[in-house]
Amino acid sequence: xxxxxxxxxxxxxxxxxxxxxxxxxxxxxxxxxxxxxxxxxxxxxxxxxxxxxxxxxxxxxxxxxxxxxxxxxxxxxxxxxxxxxxxxxxxxxxxxxxxxxxxxxxxxxxxxxxxxxxxxxxxxxxxxxxxxxxxxxxxxxxxxxxxxxxxxxxxxxxxxxxxxxxxxxxxxxxxxxxxxxxxxxxxxxxxxxxxxxxxxxxxxxxxxxxxxxxxxxxxxxxxxxxxxxxxxxxxxxxxxxxxxxxxxxxxxxxxxxxxxxxxxxxxxxxxxxxxxxxxxxxxxxxxxxxxxxxxxxxxxxxxxxxxxxxxxxxxxxxxxxxx
Numbered sequence: 001x002x003x004x005x006x007x008x009x010x011x012x013x014x015x016x017x018x019x020x021x022x023x024x025x026x027x028x029x030x031x032x033x034x035x036x037x038x039x040x041x042x043x044x045x046x047x048x049x050x051x052x053x054x055x056x057x058x059x060x061x062x063x064x065x066x067x068x069x070x071x072x073x074x075x076x077x078x079x080x081x082x083x084x085x086x087x088x089x090x091x092x093x094x095x096x097x098x099x100x101x102x103x104x105x106x107x108x109x110x111x112x113x114x115x116x117x118x119x120x121x122x123x124x125x126x127x128x129x130x131x132x133x134x135x136x137x138x139x140x141x142x143x144x145x146x147x148x149x150x151x152x153x154x155x156x157x158x159x160x161x162x163x164x165x166x167x168x169x170x171x172x173x174x175x176x177x178x179x180x181x182x183x184x185x186x187x188x189x190x191x192x193x194x195x196x197x198x199x200x201x202x203x204x205x206x207x208x209x210x211x212x213x214x215x216x217x218x219x220x221x222x223x224x225x226x227x228x229x230x231x232x233x234x235x236x237x238x239x240x241x242x243x244x245x246x247x248x249x250x251x252x253x254x255x256x257x258x259x260x261x262x263x264x265x266x267x268x269x270x271x272x273x274x275x276x277x278x279x280x281x282x283x284x285x286x287x288x289x290x291x292x293x294x295x296x297x298x299x300x301x302x303x304x305x306x307x308x309x310x311x312x313x314x315x316x317x318x319x320x321x322x323x
Contacts, residue, residue, distance in 0.1 A: 005035050005177070006140035008042040008082065011059035015066045016200035017274070018185035018193030021241050026144060026179050028071035037077040038138050038306060039067070041299075044082045044089075044130060048123040064295050066203060069285035078309075080302035082134065087310040092126075092133035094317060095159045098166065099129050103158065108151055132156035136163075137310050139172040150176055167320040171313075185241070186234040190218045201274070204282050214271040219263045228255040228263070235266045242277040 007027055009019070031037045043060045051059075060081060072079055082088060104110065107128050114120055135143055135156050145153050153176050160171040184192045187199030194200065201213050217235050222228050230236040230252050240248055251269065254261040288295055 003035050003141045004139060005030050005142045006038045006135055006138055007144045008040045008134060009063060010042045010046045011063045012046060013059060013195055015203045016193060017203055018200065020070060020203050021185050024070045031073060031077050039072060039077055039079050040082045042082050048127060064299055065285055065288045068288055069281045074298045074302060078302050078305045079298060080306045081299050084303035085306050085310050087314050088133045088137050090314060091137050091317060092130045094321060095132050096126060096129045098162050099159055103155060104128060128152045128155040132159045135174055136160055136171045137313050139313060140174045141172060142177040143174050144177045170316050170320055186237050188213060188217050190234050204278060204285055211271050214267050217267060224262045225259040230255040235263065235270050239270045239273060242273045
């Protein structure tokens with residue numbers, strides 16, 4: 001059964017293959033499965049760290065290009081910038097007025113950022129209320145989230161229930177969609193791939209610079225000629241994301257049975273598979289970069305479609321609260 005699905009991504013810099021396999025590919029799958037999808041670039045959320053205005057503008061455009069190149073279809077999906085739908089800020093205010101302080105104080109992402117020395121501005125503290133507005137404004141039914149964002153969705157559900165109990169049954173209470181098919185994507189050092197750890201492989205890299213990254217992936221010290229364990233190998237884990245079952249089985253056989261096959265060979269195979277896997281998307285991205293007006297037109301059309309849904313929700317909300 002078709003569901004209304006919403007997800008957003010912050011324009012926080014160059015996207016990497018962890019972003020793709022963890023969020024972008026699942027988003028394309030949900031889109032192509034006949035769901036009603038609303039995907040947005042969360043540029044309001046990105047402002048909690050007060051980025052340089054020019055950088056924020058450029059990164060927002062870059063994320064739009066990358067998502068479109070990776071398979072987001074604006075004919076199937078409502079794809080837009082968060083800031084092009086100002087109604088989200090209005091709903092965030094209404095939700096803030098029914099949101100207990102303790103609910104926000106308990107959010108682990110806020111506490112974690114404080115622990116890492118980030119300034120405790122109001123935007124950082126109120127982030128979950130704006131996230132709730134993002135979701136509830138479009139009467140979303142399912143929200144793809146990672147395990148680290150599940151708590152924020154619980155805040156959204158709590159605020160929707162509180163609002164409905166106080167003002168009537170107006171807002172849809174969403175459910176989490178947590179994909180079980182994609183595990184943690186390992187980075188160059190074996191930790192979760194993240195810009196915070198400086199261990200990423202960019203999504204659309206080319207040539208010697210990105211090959212150098214592949215050749216630096218951390219492996220164990222199994223000597224050449226000895227069987228290697230594919231199930232604990234970061235190279236094999238990344239190859240598994242892109243390979244066919246037949247290709248994967250062939251690599252597994254090389255790991256276990258071929259004394260002339262080492263980690264260097266495996267890394268080269270992974271680099272070649274990566275180059276092949278993203279070849280079509282890489283070319284599409286170049287075409288979009290050469291035609292920025294086309295990207296802008298797509299985002300404006302998406303915002304127009306999103307605002308129709310947002311306006312309908314806010315008409316009910318304003319009437320319910322007495323405005």
